Amino acid sequence: MEACDEDPAYVVRFKTKFKEDLASRQEKLNNAWLQIATVLDPRFKDLKCLPKTDREEVWTTLEGMLQQESPRRSSQTHDDGPPRKIISLLQMGSDSESVDEEVQPAVQRYRAEPTIKLEDCPLRWWASHSGAHEKLASLAHKYLATPATTVHCERLFSVAGHIVNKKRSALLSENVNKLVCLSNGLKDDEAQ
Numbered sequence: 001m002e003a004c005d006e007d008p009a010y011v012v013r014f015k016t017k018f019k020e021d022l023a024s025r026q027e028k029l030n031n032a033w034l035q036i037a038t039v040l041d042p043r044f045k046d047l048k049c050l051p052k053t054d055r056e057e058v059w060t061t062l063e064g065m066l067q068q069e070s071p072r073r074s075s076q077t078h079d080d081g082p083p084r085k086i087i088s089l090l091q092m093g094s095d096s097e098s099v100d101e102e103v104q105p106a107v108q109r110y111r112a113e114p115t116i117k118l119e120d121c122p123l124r125w126w127a128s129h130s131g132a133h134e135k136l137a138s139l140a141h142k143y144l145a146t147p148a149t150t151v152h153c154e155r156l157f158s159v160a161g162h163i164v165n166k167k168r169s170a171l172l173s174e175n176v177n178k179l180v181c182l183s184n185g186l187k188d189d190e191a192q
Contacts, residue, residue: 039059045110106134113129122144156180
């Protein structure tokens with residue numbers, strides 16, 4: 001995308017604007033979030049997409065996140081007894097000790113797991129391994145959540161666009177609504 005002497009003026013302007021736009025998007029990109037999501041995806045946890053020098057930093061960040069999550073979870077109460085934090089303090093003597101002793105082995109166990117195939121679903125993997133990796137599983141569900149889709153909404157706009165064209169531009173909004181509903185009803189009948 002570097003401009004060269006042979007490029008016409010409009011190509012140089014395009015390349016310059018494209019690079020500026022790409023740079024502005026890169027600044028807004030939340031790389032830390034993407035790295036944590038990548039490390040929590042059992043298909044890509046080897047972090048081959050990152051330079052080797054940056055990989056260990058991502059694992060350290062994950063351990064830090066687990067340490068922040070653990071006190072919150074340990075202070076929650078069970079239905080059948082005292083809060084976990086109190087039990088943890090009684091057993092271990094110190095809250096910070098118990099967190100450190102819980103977090104590092106949890107991350108090491110997860111790192112020791114083999115990566116899964118690209119075709120496999122990471123959320124299913126976490127569901128089946130949530131017992132072995134309880135603390136990491138909650139983070140994985142948070143970071144690997146499936147984004148909402150707008151497919152249905154886009155389909156409605158498409159149908160409405162086919163109904164309201166130049167020849168039908170005088171249709172009342174109520175009639176457009178009725179035609180869209182009829183169109184959806186007809187598609188449902190055809191599917192059955």
